[in-house]
Amino acid sequence: MDFSDTPEEAGFRAEVRTFVDEHAPHYLAPFLAKSGFGNTHTGDYDTLTEAKKWQKTKAEHGWACLMWPTQYGGRGASPMQNVIWSQEEGLYGRLSSLFIIGQGMCAPTMMAYASEAHKQRYLPKLASGEEVWCQLFSEPHGGSDLAGLRTRAQKSGDEWVINGQKIWTSGAQHSDFGILITRTDPDVAKHKGLTMFFLDMKSPGVKIVPIRQANGNSEFNEVYFDNVRIPDHQRLGEVGEGWRVSITTLMNERMAIGGSIPTGFPEIYELVQTLSLDGAPAVENPAVKSRLAGWYVKAAGLGHNASRMISALSKGEMPGPENSMGKLVAGNMMQDIAKFALDLQGQAGSLVDPEIAEGAARFQAMLLRSPAVRIEGGTDQILRNIIGERVLGLPEDLRADKGMPFNKIPTSQQDKS
Amino acid sequence: MDFDFSDEQKLLADQVKRFLDENCDSRVVRSVLEGEADFAEAVWQGLADLGLHGTAIPETYGGTGAGYLELCLVAQQLGAHIAPVPFASSVYLVAEALLLWGSEAQKLIWLPKLCTGEVKGALATTESLTQLRPQDVATTCSGDRLNGTKLVVSDGGIADLFVVLAQPESGSPTPALYLVTADQVQVQAVDSVDLTRNTARVTFAGASAQLLTGEGWSALQKLYDRAGVLFAFEQLGCAQAALAMAVAYAQERFAFGRAIGSFQAIKHMLADMYVAMKLAESNCYYAAWALANNSADLPLAGATARVAATQASQLCARDNIQVHGGMGFTWEFDCHLYYRRANYLALELGSLSEWEARLVDHLPLQQSA
Structure with missing residues (x-):
């Protein structure tokens, strides 16, 4: 067990530090420091423009998508080098949130299933941020039960014709391409009739409608498909193998977001050091200490879990389903922290205007965003199922639709009308 | 960075596990529980004969000098087996106090005897x-x-x-x-x-x-910083054993025509136990490194491991009983052995609220968001 850099790691770190010092957009640092909970702050600068600019600079110097092979725009770096990169990129990494889905989930799927020509055409531009990708999986009728999705793809000559609707697509409005899971055969069991594609988001018949969220923001979209045509060579994997292909994407989701979920701990710790409670700094109150210690233990534990995963990866081991716990812990923690932080501020805690009550506004933003963290990318309940079944080896729950052809699966009365 | 125990260390842990599986099963634990013996003398002597008492004691004083990472793994196995031996008191506390503050003469008199098991502390x-x-x-x-x-x-x-x-x-x-x-x-x-x-x-x-x-009070705090990590490993072992017992029961016990582990009410409880255990495990591993390397981070890392392991062992021991239902509340089932040990360890070296306060007092002052 050793937590210090090896000489090679130290040399690599110095190299990264030099690049970041020389090229990072330092003028954005004060704004980025205040980012979090679904927002990337760049002050008066346009976030999309700044994000693309930083990504392009990184790509030009060989610091984009470090772990990808060089021929696709990466650096062929090791997992450990990638961690060192993230540590040293620091705040500026917050500019990458726009690219996480494309680079972290779409790209590994493309690498595994796209033709060589497609890989060479699409991956370098995905790495450099020139093109943005999104992931079209969830549907109004298929969220936790993803394999229950209904968007149809029907073969027509060398093309497929797509009709249906996706939902909760983050970044669709900025995206140039997307990977799309569809139903190609409704007569077989639900997992067996699916097929994956990638498509140009500017294709005729694609309509993107932003969702107004419960917290008032719009990070997500609905995407409608009306006779959208996709050439067969943009199919990823065999017809009917879409479920297996989607597993590649979702496994990488865990890695893409696994170690980087905010918990709210630094924010609450900062607050209790300055906020007065009963005439003294709140941090001196035993009840506050108890809560704080409980959260620190979780935040530190998640950090060490992530380091253990990287350490295992660097020895050639694959990350397992146990990493599902990261978001499960962080989402609940963030919600609890926000509630407690506001409680400490009395009635003024209800204010959401940062001009009047900066602390309250900050934690109200956290409070209002936190319910989504417990749902997006796998609900708390689905994550507990994954831990129970795939880590602990418990038997599956009974499934009413097991083995049943998709078009015979019972649905609610409302759906039938 | 290398965030794992070495193969040699894992081999040692496996050796301790095999010894305890064979010599410290529930019948042995119960002989002490029922008052037939004050402690499991054969287990105590067996551990000493394997050289485990002196795992972190230099060879000059009769130990093997293997180190603290190794001692942490021994502690984890003792916790998992609810070993009824005075190992924590003798090794993590008394031998440790002698190593830290004993005169050369005191060390030479007592440490070799603590290593052979002749003296208990x-x-x-x-x-x-x-x-x-x-x-x-x-x-x-x-x-x-x-x-x-x-x-x-x-x-x-x-x-x-x-x-x-x-x-x-x-x-x-x-x-x-x-x-x-x-x-x-x-x-x-x-x-x-x-x-x-x-x-x-x-x-x-x-x-x-x-x-x-x-300087007894500050010495005691320093002793707690170090022993806290070792106690945390015993608690971690206890949590893991209670979780394993609960998972096994959920797989084999049938109700309403199916294994109870297939019900989400049970499955999600077990998932939460796993999460608490895993958080404790990672915090314990980091604290083991801090202990073995005398890191400046030890007081915080140790308190973090201790708090996490207290929470995990109490939760796993408690919900192991819940998964077992009525049978879990019988004297006959071993659930209460874990419940008793978890709740004893939680109080033995200062209680949870005391460790929570220690943790917060050791946090670096300003953590920028």
Whole structure:
């Protein structure tokens, strides 16, 4: 067990530090420091423009998508080098949130299933941020039960014709391409009739409608498909193998977001050091200490879990389903922290205007965003199922639709009308 | 960075596990529980014969000098097997105190005997029905004579050597730590929640005492920083064993025509136990490194491991009973053994709220968001 850099790691770190010092957009640092909970702050600068600019600079110097092979725009770096990169990129990494889905989930799927020509055409531009990708999986009728999705793809000559609707697509409005899971055969069991594609988001018949969220923001979209045509060579994997292909994407989701979920701990710790409670700094109150210690233990534990995963990866081991716990812990923690932080501020805690009550506004933003963290990318309940079944080896729950052809699966009365 | 135990260390852990599987099963634990013995003497001697008492004691003093990472793994196995032996008291507390503050002569007398298992140790601090504070210590030492009563001493009834917290009558601003041998004390057995652990009230009436260190209170804090990691590994082992017992039962017990582990109410409870255990495990691993390397991070890392492991062991032991339903509340099922041990360990080295406060007091002042 050793937590210090090896000489090679130290040399690599110095190299990264030099690049970041020389090229990072330092003028954005004060704004980025205040980012979090679904927002990337760049002050008066346009976030999309700044994000693309930083990504392009990184790509030009060989610091984009470090772990990808060089021929696709990466650096062929090791997992450990990638961690060192993230540590040293620091705040500026917050500019990458726009690219996480494309680079972290779409790209590994493309690498595994796209033709060589497609890989060479699409991956370098995905790495450099020139093109943005999104992931079209969830549907109004298929969220936790993803394999229950209904968007149809029907073969027509060398093309497929797509009709249906996706939902909760983050970044669709900025995206140039997307990977799309569809139903190609409704007569077989639900997992067996699916097929994956990638498509140009500017294709005729694609309509993107932003969702107004419960917290008032719009990070997500609905995407409608009306006779959208996709050439067969943009199919990823065999017809009917879409479920297996989607597993590649979702496994990488865990890695893409696994170690980087905010918990709210630094924010609450900062607050209790300055906020007065009963005439003294709140941090001196035993009840506050108890809560704080409980959260620190979780935040530190998640950090060490992530380091253990990287350490295992660097020895050639694959990350397992146990990493599902990261978001499960962080989402609940963030919600609890926000509630407690506001409680400490009395009635003024209800204010959401940062001009009047900066602390309250900050934690109200956290409070209002936190319910989504417990749902997006796998609900708390689905994550507990994954831990129970795939880590602990418990038997599956009974499934009413097991083995049943998709078009015979019972649905609610409302759906039938 | 390499965040794992080495293959040699894992091999040692496996060896300890096999020894305890064979020699410290539930029948052995229950023989102490039922009062047939004060502790499991054969297990104690067997561990000593394997050289495990001296895992972190230098060879000069009779140990193997393997190190603290190794000792952490031994602790984890002892916790998993609810071993009814005075290992924590003797090794993590008394031997550790001697290594830190003992004179060369004291080390040479006691450490080799602690390594062979000939001598068992105990730490005597608590006197009242409240959490421990330095200003409340009423046991005194005048010259080399110690007077007072310690209310709860783990392994006090079987110890040969005591490390005692007492106030020097010379008017020192802090209590000091003394060494006292068993022939100088009166012990009276008391029952604790964990009947598999020996616990006693120990009275000192003019007991002959040797000073170990005058800065007793800060010494005690330093001892807790280190022992906290080792206790945390015992708690981690206890949590893992209770979780494994619960998972096994959920797979084999059928109700309503199916394994109860297929019900989400049970499955999600087990998932939450796993999460608590895993958070404790990662915090323990980091603290093991901090202990082995005398890192400046040790007080925070140790408190973090201790808090996480207390939470995990209490949760896993509690919900192991819940998964078992009515059978979990019988004397016959082993669920209560984990429940007792988890709740004993949670109080043995300072309680959860005390460790939570220690943790927060060691957080670096400003953490920018």
